[in-house]
């Protein structure tokens with residue numbers, strides 16, 4: 352069991368959406384699950400003028416995100432949690448503010464016995480990350496004289512390779528790499544971590560995990576929601592930056608990587624970096640145009656309800672060409688994966704919310720059952736990241752009766768079947784890891800840069816050719832029709848009929 356030392360968590364951007372929606376609920380759950388150390392306080396920091404009481408009301412006592420839980424809990428318990436929260440108003444005079452902030456931190460540290468251990472969580476607009484790091488340094492807050500210092504940085508980490516490198520360099524000026532925790536909340540998802548366990552704790556999958564047996568790999572990430580209230584941010588980002596460069600390439604790296612020597616953070620991250628470096632970079636426009644495709648959702652009617660198109664969303668340029676759907680085909684240039692295509696698609700405003708990895712195995716090389724449909728369906732290993740988390744293997748079985756009729760059967764595992772299926776929320780897990788000094792599930796500087804190196808030429812090509820391979824798709828559909836052509840040389844994307852959705856829009860693993 353790792354130890355969580357007494358500490359203070361200082362959240363920059365405490366008046367913002369992420370703090371209220373994700374961070375405070377995650378800390379609350381850690382408190383409820385008795386994962387927090389004995390001495391622990393949160394100090395919220397932003398420019399909005401409010402006191403600690405108002406902050407506590409906003410993010411705990413009157414928070415729409417915690418209200419449901421609070422109704423079920425003892426009031427005293429919730430109040431005790433709220434009492435651990437403080438707020439410091441930064442104002443606009445930065446130099447004076449950070450001196451004041453340093454005093455407040457030292458005072459809270461003395462009063463609450465947090466032993467000088469400080470985690471700074473940057474949940475502000477990314478343009479401020481470096482400035483905040485510098486201000487912390489100038490105010491003497493980065494010195495590890497008494498206790499340690501850690502810095503958690505939210506995504507997006509950079510806008511392209513150049514800016515990501517500049518940000519890494521900027522942060523490294525004030526914090527060493529071991530102190531920097533770049534968050535990617537997909538790494539906090541139980542099922543993403545299970546990719547490692549499925550591969551490296553079983554002897555039955557790994558011998559097949561290569562070009563000899565795998566025909567292609569398919570990854571789908573679909574969301575039913577559009578851009579919601581984040582139109583301003585998203586319009587400058589798009590699906591490739593927002594989902595692919597970070598979350599989906601993290602998943603790819605876990606599928607592609609070689610076995611690490613141990614589960615040590617650096618061993619795992621070394622292998623992930625090697626995996627990302629082995630992605631074949633699409634250098635010329637012809638290759639990019641042939642192997643990538645983008646789309647943007649347009650208004651439609653779903654279940655009798657009118658749904659807005661992307662260009663009508665708040666904060667979005669009415670003439671925007673930003674993609675809300677992206678599909679890519681690419682290769683991995685190494686011994687294990689030579690010539691195995693990877694197909695990845697991600698989109699907003701799709702029919703269901705689902706993220707899954709499908710490993711498609713090759714059909715047998717010699718056809719024993721000549722007259723039947725046996726070889727038209729491949730063996731698939733489906734790793735469902737969310738929802739209905741689990742793993743499913745599809746394989747052929749004989750239909751009872753005459754002849755050799757074959758049907759596919761499923762062998763499955765669902766997380767919900769586990770007795771202890773208390774799946775921690777991603778932010779909860781990641782925050783706890785940072786509190787315990789475990790960087791395994793955080794992206795390292797070279798990892799982020801390797802991911803950008805792959806994505807950069809595609810972004811550049813798309814920017815230079817805004818209308819090439821760009822298609823509209825009706826909100827509530829599986830993206831542009833043309834995305835089917837991208838995967839034509841294999842079995843096609845998983846049949847939408849196999850991505851079954853129940854009445855509430857929940858995608859069932861089958």
Ligand SMILES: NC(=O)C1=CN([C@@H]2O[C@H](COP(=O)(O)OP(=O)(O)OC[C@H]3O[C@@H](n4cnc5c(N)ncnc54)[C@H](OP(=O)(O)O)[C@@H]3O)[C@@H](O)[C@H]2O)C=CC1
Nearest residue numbers: 364365366367368369397398399474475476477505506507
């Ligand atoms: N919301 C989400 O679902 C997700 C967000 N993220 C990332 O998290 C970060 C925060 O996002 P989100 O909460 O949505 O953004 P918001 O715009 O809701 O909040 C931004 C916060 O930053 C504060 N802020 C602005 N300037 C400063 C400053 N100079 N010093 C300190 N605080 C400042 C703002 O408060 P004030 O104006 O009071 O200073 C506000 O609290 C972003 O980097 C975003 O990309 C990542 C994934 C998901």
Ligand SMILES: O=C1O[C@H](COP(=O)(O)O)[C@@H](O)[C@H](O)[C@H]1O
Nearest residue numbers: 506536537574593594598706737
């Ligand atoms: O980081 C982001 O992720 C969410 C999707 O997260 P999920 O856990 O619900 O799958 C996405 O909506 C958002 O655009 C992106 O910034």
